[in-house]
Amino acid sequence: MAKAAAHFDAQTIALLKAALDEAWDRLPPKLQATMLKTTLAERILKSAAEGERNRECLREAALRGLAA
Secondary structure, three states: OOOOOOOOOOOOOOOEEEEEEEHHHHHOHHHHHHOHHHHHHHHHHHHHHHOOOOOHHHHHHOOOOOOO
């Protein structure tokens, strides 16, 4: 069975974008050059779909496991 798609309101989308931008900015240039920003976005969306709405927690979920 397919998982239902998550729907986010405009305020949540702005929060997710801020978390993504912050996570990307924290990556060193070497990682930015070898990684797609969509990888971070997918990690943030997964956490948000599970109910997370704290910007710092979303950012850290995106960066978890990456060598900085």
